[in-house]
Amino acid sequence: MRDVDLERVRALPLFSDCSDDTFRTLTAGAFLQRFPAGTTLLLEGDPVDFLYVLLDGVVELEGTWNDKETTLAILRPVSTFILAAVVLDADGLMSARTVERSDILMLSGAAMRRVMSEDARFAVAVAQEMAGCYRGLVRSLKNQKLRGGLERLANYLITQRLRQGGEPTFALPTEKRMLASLLGMTPENLSRSLAALADYGVEVNGPSVTITRPAVLERLAKPDPLIDNHQPVSGGVTGKAQRERWPQGDDRTHAA
Amino acid sequence: MRDVDLERVRALPLFSDCSDDTFRTLTAGAFLQRFPAGTTLLLEGDPVDFLYVLLDGVVELEGTWNDKETTLAILRPVSTFILAAVVLDADGLMSARTVERSDILMLSGAAMRRVMSEDARFAVAVAQEMAGCYRGLVRSLKNQKLRGGLERLANYLITQRLRQGGEPTFALPTEKRMLASLLGMTPENLSRSLAALADYGVEVNGPSVTITRPAVLERLAKPDPLIDNHQPVSGGVTGKAQRERWPQGDDRTHAA
DNA sequence: GCCCGGGCTTGATGTTCGTCAATCGGACAG
DNA sequence: CTGTCCGATTGACGAACATCAAGCCCGGGC
Numbered sequence A, B: 001m002r003d004v005d006l007e008r009v010r011a012l013p014l015f016s017d018c019s020d021d022t023f024r025t026l027t028a029g030a031f032l033q034r035f036p037a038g039t040t041l042l043l044e045g046d047p048v049d050f051l052y053v054l055l056d057g058v059v060e061l062e063g064t065w066n067d068k069e070t071t072l073a074i075l076r077p078v079s080t081f082i083l084a085a086v087v088l089d090a091d092g093l094m095s096a097r098t099v100e101r102s103d104i105l106m107l108s109g110a111a112m113r114r115v116m117s118e119d120a121r122f123a124v125a126v127a128q129e130m131a132g133c134y135r136g137l138v139r140s141l142k143n144q145k146l147r148g149g150l151e152r153l154a155n156y157l158i159t160q161r162l163r164q165g166g167e168p169t170f171a172l173p174t175e176k177r178m179l180a181s182l183l184g185m186t187p188e189n190l191s192r193s194l195a196a197l198a199d200y201g202v203e204v205n206g207p208s209v210t211i212t213r214p215a216v217l218e219r220l221a222k223p224d225p226l227i228d229n230h231q232p233v234s235g236g237v238t239g240k241a242q243r244e245r246w247p248q249g250d251d252r253t254h255a256a
Numbered sequence C: 001g002c003c004c005g006g007g008c009t010t011g012a013t014g015t016t017c018g019t020c021a022a023t024c025g026g027a028c029a030g
Numbered sequence D: 001c002t003g004t005c006c007g008a009t010t011g012a013c014g015a016a017c018a019t020c021a022a023g024c025c026c027g028g029g030c
Helices: A003-010 A020-028 A083-088 A109-116 A120-146 A149-163 A176-183 A187-200 A214-221 A240-245 B003-010 B020-028 B083-088 B109-116 B120-146 B149-163 B176-183 B187-200 B214-221 B240-245
Strands: A031-035 A040-042 A050-056 A059-065 A068-075 A079-081 A095-098 A102-108 A169-171 A202-205 A208-211 B031-035 B040-042 B050-056 B059-065 B068-075 B079-081 B095-098 B102-108 B169-171 B202-205 B208-211
Touching: A003 A020, A003 A050, A003 A102, A020 A102, A020 A109, A050 A083, A050 A109, A059 A079, A059 B120, A068 A176, A068 B120, A083 A109, A083 A120, A083 B120, A083 B240, A102 A109, A109 A120, A109 B120, A120 A149, A120 A240, A120 B059, A120 B068, A120 B083, A120 B109, A120 B120, A149 A176, A149 A187, A149 A208, A149 A214, A176 A187, A187 A202, A187 A214, A240 B083, B003 B020, B003 B050, B003 B102, B020 B102, B020 B109, B050 B083, B050 B109, B059 B079, B068 B176, B083 B109, B083 B120, B102 B109, B109 B120, B120 B149, B120 B240, B149 B176, B149 B187, B149 B208, B149 B214, B176 B187, B187 B202, B187 B214
Parallel strands: none
Antiparallel strands: A031 A102, A040 A095, A050 A079, A050 A102, A059 A068, A059 A095, A169 A208, A202 A208, B031 B102, B040 B095, B050 B079, B050 B102, B059 B068, B059 B095, B169 B208, B202 B208
């Protein structure tokens, strides 16, 4: 395993605060693997033996029931996933699939659990990361239950624009079929919804989207910081916990 | 604060494993308060200064957007809530309301965060509780995105029956309007859905429900351990983490 | 006893969304 | 270049669901 990769992992909020011993123990039994696109890394219901760290590529988390599938999240580097199952040593509740060829680091789940109880700082980091993931899911559930399809799409586009730097034109990060599944609608309906957003200043050309009248779109979308996390993805803010702390920042960690 | 209450808190998985010092620090600045029904304990978007522990009564967690409300969870004793916001020192993403008169213990969030980094066992317990809550939300999101209203209701009834001891007849734990909101439908539709379940052996009499042909209902509901958590609530299994570990139990915590 | 209010139910109606089917268009192999 | 495949689109239709508007039931207050 290359030092470059090790440093990227060490820089993750999840690992940046732990002792060198802890980090050595965790990475000793770890291995980095490259997977082709479309590989199922983990099937829902299977026991989870590793914490996965996506270093390069794209990974989809999906859930299944009654021959229907839904996308629960789309991950980009650098992200960890199935941390909850590792912490509890439980079966995974969702499947993980590579969307593109991906470099993935696998850390022993047993080692994770052992090391947590020895290194309080690491355990705190795990708790914080879990809390960040939890809050992301609360946002998803509110988004799903409170908004209609068109509103979800409008907010997705607004969020995406901000995360990609704020330019009026940006690219959809995945296939539209997968985006539809993430937004909780069918591909047909996503198509129609995108067409309907033309009235609100949204121009679509293949994967490229241009928002010509942001104010008009926002009046429809009614974005809300308690549902949408508009934090830009730039600048090395990689952990789910850090994303949830924005915009307050770490300085709120006062003792009083 | 009475010793009886202290012991109930100490027995929670979240606190059962921490040192006496940790527990003393946490409970020193804590206070127990009784709230009447319908009290808003916390408004979404407000900073969270306390970890709440519901000792008696019922609490509803709800989310709001655009003048619409949805129930995200209904809590019964003994449960902690808004742990994620406390861990990250962030604003709450949902409101908390008492449904009945409730006894609630409030622990300083700042103390929680301070103590976590000093007591690894406590930090691990927090991480585990967070992981349990996270998995509960994954289940909710899958339930919401993959199933239709009738299926959600059918599975809710099956789960409720098992949690209340497995008898064919049991009582709905809350007002139907709130149940409808939890299930992501309108009260009108819940009424109609309950009526529709008559064909599947479900008899409803006010808050009392009888499942006369469980097999028939299950064929409709298609319950799935990756969505529905059928663990009975009896026998002091109170933490979200413990509920997620079932049915494996703690013996899976092998080092290898 | 009576009235009143709130929760629940029931029916009628419209909107949203999913499904089925056909078509379009670009990517790629032969 | 041409045929094929697959994703995206478009239209027609039906199912699921929300909304609006009664009416019912039951319990509390007068």
